[in-house]
Amino acid sequence: MLIQHLNPLASSLFSLLAIVSLLLSFVMLGSRWLNNYLYAFAAESWVIAALSAAVGYYGNYPELYLIAILTVLFRGVLLPYLLWRIVRRLEVSREIDVGLQPSSSLVIGALFVMFALAVSYRVATVFHLELSVAVLALTVMLSMKLIGFLMLAVRHEAISQILALLVLENGIFLGSQILVPGMPLLIEMVILFDLLIVVACFGVLVNYLVTHVGTTSTLALKRLTG
Amino acid sequence: MIVGSLIIAIVAAPLIALLGCLIARRPRISEAVNLVASAISFGCALPLPFLIDGRAILFWNDYVIIDRTAAWVALCTAIVYFLASIYAIGYMRLLKEDDRLFVFYALFAGFGLTTLVGPFMNSIGIYWIAIELTTLVSTFLVAFERVAESMEAAWKYIMVVSAGISLALLGTILFYWGGTFVLGPSYKMTWAVMTGAAPHMNPILTILAFLLVLVGYGTKVGLAPMHSWLPDAHSESPAPVSAMLSGALLNTAMLGIARFLAITRAAHLGQLPQIVLVVFGALSLLVGALFIVRQQGVKRLMAYSSIEHMGVVALGFGFGGALGIAGALYHMLNHSLNKSLMFFGAGNMMRAYGTKEILKISGVGRYFPRLGALWLAGAIAITGAPPFGLFMSEFTIMRAGMKPSFSWAVYVMLVLLIVIFIGFMNHFRTMYYRDPTADTRPDGTLNAWCVVPMWLALVPLLVLGLWWPAGIWNYLTAIAQTLSPGVP
Numbered sequence: 001m002l003i004q005h006l007n008p009l010a011s012s013l014f015s016l017l018a019i020v021s022l023l024l025s026f027v028m029l030g031s032r033w034l035n036n037y038l039y040a041f042a043a044e045s046w047v048i049a050a051l052s053a054a055v056g057y058y059g060n061y062p063e064l065y066l067i068a069i070l071t072v073l074f075r076g077v078l079l080p081y082l083l084w085r086i087v088r089r090l091e092v093s094r095e096i097d098v099g100l101q102p103s104s105s106l107v108i109g110a111l112f113v114m115f116a117l118a119v120s121y122r123v124a125t126v127f128h129l130e131l132s133v134a135v136l137a138l139t140v141m142l143s144m145k146l147i148g149f150l151m152l153a154v155r156h157e158a159i160s161q162i163l164a165l166l167v168l169e170n171g172i173f174l175g176s177q178i179l180v181p182g183m184p185l186l187i188e189m190v191i192l193f194d195l196l197i198v199v200a201c202f203g204v205l206v207n208y209l210v211t212h213v214g215t216t217s218t219l220a221l222k223r224l225t226g
Numbered sequence: 227m228i229v230g231s232l233i234i235a236i237v238a239a240p241l242i243a244l245l246g247c248l249i250a251r252r253p254r255i256s257e258a259v260n261l262v263a264s265a266i267s268f269g270c271a272l273p274l275p276f277l278i279d280g281r282a283i284l285f286w287n288d289y290v291i292i293d294r295t296a297a298w299v300a301l302c303t304a305i306v307y308f309l310a311s312i313y314a315i316g317y318m319r320l321l322k323e324d325d326r327l328f329v330f331y332a333l334f335a336g337f338g339l340t341t342l343v344g345p346f347m348n349s350i351g352i353y354w355i356a357i358e359l360t361t362l363v364s365t366f367l368v369a370f371e372r373v374a375e376s377m378e379a380a381w382k383y384i385m386v387v388s389a390g391i392s393l394a395l396l397g398t399i400l401f402y403w404g405g406t407f408v409l410g411p412s413y414k415m416t417w418a419v420m421t422g423a424a425p426h427m428n429p430i431l432t433i434l435a436f437l438l439v440l441v442g443y444g445t446k447v448g449l450a451p452m453h454s455w456l457p458d459a460h461s462e463s464p465a466p467v468s469a470m471l472s473g474a475l476l477n478t479a480m481l482g483i484a485r486f487l488a489i490t491r492a493a494h495l496g497q498l499p500q501i502v503l504v505v506f507g508a509l510s511l512l513v514g515a516l517f518i519v520r521q522q523g524v525k526r527l528m529a530y531s532s533i534e535h536m537g538v539v540a541l542g543f544g545f546g547g548a549l550g551i552a553g554a555l556y557h558m559l560n561h562s563l564n565k566s567l568m569f570f571g572a573g574n575m576m577r578a579y580g581t582k583e584i585l586k587i588s589g590v591g592r593y594f595p596r597l598g599a600l601w602l603a604g605a606i607a608i609t610g611a612p613p614f615g616l617f618m619s620e621f622t623i624m625r626a627g628m629k630p631s632f633s634w635a636v637y638v639m640l641v642l643l644i645v646i647f648i649g650f651m652n653h654f655r656t657m658y659y660r661d662p663t664a665d666t667r668p669d670g671t672l673n674a675w676c677v678v679p680m681w682l683a684l685v686p687l688l689v690l691g692l693w694w695p696a697g698i699w700n701y702l703t704a705i706a707q708t709l710s711p712g713v714p
Contacts (some may be wrong), residue, residue, distance in 0.1 A: 126428050127407065145396060152389055161385060168392045172399060179403045182411030187351035191395075194355055198388065201362050205369065205381060213374045221378040224458045226522065 006133065010058040014133045014178055017051040018140045021174055022113070025147050025167050029109045030102045032095040034087050037163045038080055041170075045075035048174050055181050063185045064177070067192075071173075074192050079166070079199050086203050087159055090216055097219060099154035109147050116142035137178035144171025158209060158216040162202045169195060229277050229292055230285065232270045236300065236342055239266035240307075243335035253327035257315045260331040264304075264311035267342060271297075271304035275701060284348065288416055291348035294705045298555055299345040299481045302562040306473035307338040309566045309679040313573075314466035316675025320577050321371070321464065330370055330464075336363045337470055344478040348416045350398050353482060354391070357446060360475055361387045368463040368471075379455075379462035386455040387446055394442025394482075400435035401489070404428055417485050421711055424493035436490045436499050439482070440506070446479035449506040449540055450513035453533050457517070460529035461582065465573025468525060472532040472569065473562035480536065480558070484543050484551075484709055491546075492711040497631060504544035504635050510537025511642040519649035523582045524572045527653060528565065531608055534646055535561045535616075541639060542623040543709075550626030551709050552702035553619050560615035560690060564608050567683035571601035574676050575657070578668035584653050589662035597672065598658065600680050605654050607687055609647040615690035 006014075024044040028037045049071040056064030087093075100108070120138035124130045144167055151164035173191070176183060209216050243263030247256040274297040282293035314334065318327060340360040347353040361384060369380035402415055404427040413419060424432065441452065448456035460468045483503070490499040514534030521527045535557070542554025574597065579587045590598040607614035620643065627636040 123431055123434065126430050141396070145392075148392075149389065152385070158381070165385070165388055165392070168389065169395075172392065172396050175396075176399045180399060180406060180411070182406065182413075183399075183402060184349070184351070184412070184415065187349065187355075187415075190352070190355050194358055197362055198358075201365060201384065205365065205377075205384065208369060208372065208377050209381065212372055212377045218381065221381060223375050224378055224382075224462070226517070226520070226526070 006058065010054070011133050013054055014051065015136050017047050017054065018133075018136050018174060018178070021047045021051075021170070022140045022143060025144050025171075026106065026109055028163065028167065029105045029147055029151060032098060032102055034093055034095070034157065034159055037160060038083055038087065041083075041163055041166060042076055042080040044167075044170055045071060045079070048170060048177070049076060051174060052177050055177050059181050061181050064181060067177075067185070067188055070189065070192050074196055075166075075170070078196065082199050082203055083159065083162065086206055090159065090206070090210070092157060092159075092216060095155055095157050095160060097156055097217070099156065105150060105154060108150060109143075112146035112150065113139065113143040116140075116146060133178060137175050141171050141175025141179075144168070144174070156217050156219045158202075158206050158218060161218065162199065162206075165198075166195070227283075229274070229283055232274055232277070233285075233290070233292060233346065235270040236267045236274075236304065237339065239263040239270075240335040240339040240342065244332050244339065247328045247332035247335060251328045253324045256328040256331035257318070260335050261311045261315060263335055264308045264338060267338065268304045268308035271301045271342075275301060280704065282418070288414055289349055289352060290346050291417065292346060293708070294701060295481065295485070295709065296345040298701070298705060299477050299558065300342055302477050302559050303338075303341050303345070303474040305559075306470055306562050306566050307342070309570075309683055310334075310466040310469045310473075311338075312675060312679040312682070313469070313566075313570050314464075316673045317465050317573055317577070319673075319675075326370075330367070333363055333367050333370075334466070334470075337367060337467075338474075341470070341474045341478050345481050350401065350415050350417065350420060354395055354398055357394075357443070357479055357482065358388075358391055360478065361391070361446070364459075364467070364471060364475065367467040368459045370464055370467070371462070376462040379458040383455045383459040386452075390445025390452055391442050393438045393445075397435045397438030397440075397442060400431060400438065401486075404431040404435060417489070420489050421492045424489045427493060429493065429495050432490060432493050433495055433498060436486055437502065439486045440499075440502060443479050443482045443486075444506060447476050447483065447536050447540070448510070448533050449536060450510040450533060453510065453513060456533055457526045457529040460532065461523055461525035465525075465569050465576070468528070468573070469566040469569040472528070472565045476532065476536050477558045477562065480539055480543075483540070484554075487543060488709045488711060500544045500546055501631075503540050504632060507537040507540030507544055508635050508638050510534065510540065511639060511646075515642040515645045515649065518646050519652075521649075521653065522584055524575060524584050524587065524653075524657075525569070525582055527584070527650070528568045528572055531568070531646070531650070532561075532565060534642075535565070535608075538620060538623060538639070541635060542619075542626065545623065545626040545629075545632055545635075546710055547626050548703045548706045549622055551706035552699065553622030553626055555702050555705060556690075556694070556698070557616065557619035557623065560619050560687060563683045563687045563690075564604060564614070564616060567604040567680050567687070568601070568608055570676065570680050570683075571597070571604060574672055575601075575668075578672065580669070584656055587657045588660045589658070591658040592662065593668050594672075597677055597680070600677075600684060602654060602658065603684060604680070605650060607684075607691070609650045610643055611647065613688065613691045615687045618691055618694055
């Protein structure tokens with residue numbers, strides 16, 4: 001197992017990268033401008049790619065270099081570009097009706113991180129890993145999950161919801177790089193491709209929403225009830 | 227290897243149909259190609275259960291598994307795909323969208339392909355991808371009618387299901403992580419390997435991972451309270467798609483839950499995983515019952531009935547034992563047949579009366595004597611009344627639950643099934659026997675494509691209700707044994 005005997009430098013590097021991506025998801029949580037979400041997401045993807053490469057280097061998993069390159073290409077460049085094209089076409093640049101003010105969402109996000117830490121610590125104690133980077137990886141994974149769900153719940157613009165979904169995925173991806181670097185390569189690659197298809201589908205669907213519903217705010221989607 | 231070539235045929239037929247539709251771009255050719263493909267898939271899936279013995283057959287570096295369980299679920303899927311393809315020819319012509327029809331059939335074949343592939347995936351990661359792909363393909367089928375309602379349904383569908391299923395991915399990763407403490411950092415994440423490692427995995431992590439997976443795939447199955455996308459997507463998509471969503475997709479996702487449950491049973495975690503599944507099942511029945519009683523839309527009625535029946539299947543797997551699991555699998559087959567029939571009938575009525583509202587449909591029995599009788603028989607069957615297949619399977623599941631820890635769930639199930647029976651029949655009374663007003667006279671030109679598949683669904687349903695062949699019983703109990711490892 002990589003995380004059980006890791007040299008201190010690698011351990012702190014992994015921690016740093018994990019924390020930075022957690023911070024970037026807080027940037028997304030604390031803003032209401034769609035462009036900020038997009039840049040934060042792109043930066044987060046680059047950080048995760050760096051993490052993949054670092055894990056590959058210290059853990060001696062050469063295939064993770066490939067994953068790092070693909071992550072940069074897909075998550076870091078292609079996805080933000082596709083989303084940027086959607087944003088540009090929409091003529092919506094920020095969240096107008098936020099369900100929860102950005103400041104309050106930050107506070108709730110912080111509470112989520114504390115909860116995630118408690119859960120991770122409990123899980124890691126079982127494996128006697130409570131002093132390793134595993135706690136942090138689990139914490140970041142779970143808190144990005146929770147933050148993503150929070151964004152899904154309180155943001156109404158279609159593009160923010162797509163980005164929230166991508167934050168959910170980023171969290172899992174980040175955690176899996178540290179916890180299970182030996183996962184079969186095929187699966188990670190397929191998940192990356194899958195993400196691309198997801199975003200393409202969302203792009204088409206957002207177009208449909210504009211044409212047939214006349215808005216991209218999901219607040220307008222309330223015809224179907226009961 | 228005859229089994230291998232059958233599997234290739236099952237999967238290749240819809241794939242070729244998909245490409246064929248995209249190349250031909252003609253409505254009539256597309257529908258014919260799709261129909262032929264579905265017939266081939268069905269024809270090859272039908273003998274599959276007879277050809278498989280106890281050993282699972284693995285292909286392609288163990289990424290593909292052919293065992294009894296997968297063959298059974300694929301058979302249910304292939305039946306619905308075949309019936310829905312016949313029905314689609316009649317129904318889609320009524321929509322007058324001939325220019326875009328080839329897109330519909332390409333997507334439809336793609337949907338058939340992904341739902342047929344899912345059960346055969348042996349890696350827990352690849353299985354997740356297959357389920358995710360079904361969502362992506364079917365979203366565009368839900369949105370096919372391009373009106374505001376179907377857009378809304380499609381958006382809710384992809385959003386809720388993608389978010390939910392990401393939890394299943396998290397659970398899958400945690401399962402794998404738990405396995406690394408037993409098997410080392412890299413190993414094949416197949417069902418069999420996970421089941422083998424489960425007894426040595428840490429129980430807390432396994433339970434956490436299982437709960438995440440259950441909520442994730444439960445979203446896809448439509449278990450309450452994660453069901454919110456289901457009524458919208460089922461009611462706003464074209465009727466053949468509704469039938470596929472309900473009869474094929476839900477089973478494919480349910481299979482994942484059943485297999486992960488088998489892993490946790492190998493881990494000897496006590497009854498917690500089963501109890502959680504039973505609670506979800508009971509909750510789904512409750513939600514189904516409440517919304518069925520006060521329902522106003524005819525297709526939403528069928529959608530809530532799907533939630534109810536997935537609840538019943540969840541109860542069956544949750545109760546466990548030979549009776550529970552065999553009952554749940556038999557219920558899958560019966561529900562696939564019956565729900566196809568119901569959605570076809572609902573689609574026909576929607577077209578004939580030009581409305582989705584129950585209150586605007588009246589005099590079905592008078593205007594459509596034969597079709598009406600057929601649909602009514604289906605309605606009696608779907609509420610679990612004898613002499614149809616669902617009665618048999620529901621009764622078996624109830625017998626399975628008659629043990630001290632789960633008997634409460636059986637009573638809940640019994641009461642709710644009665645409520646659902648009354649509610650459902652009340653809606654059908656409204657549609658059949660209320661005096662028709664002048665402005666509700668239907669347009670009675672339904673072609674044979676729309677009616678024949680309903681007969682094809684009802685006849686086996688009746689046969690399966692009167693006679694549960696010993697062969698099928700033995701087959702299902704054999705599956706039950708493989709799905710409850712570690713239980714003597």
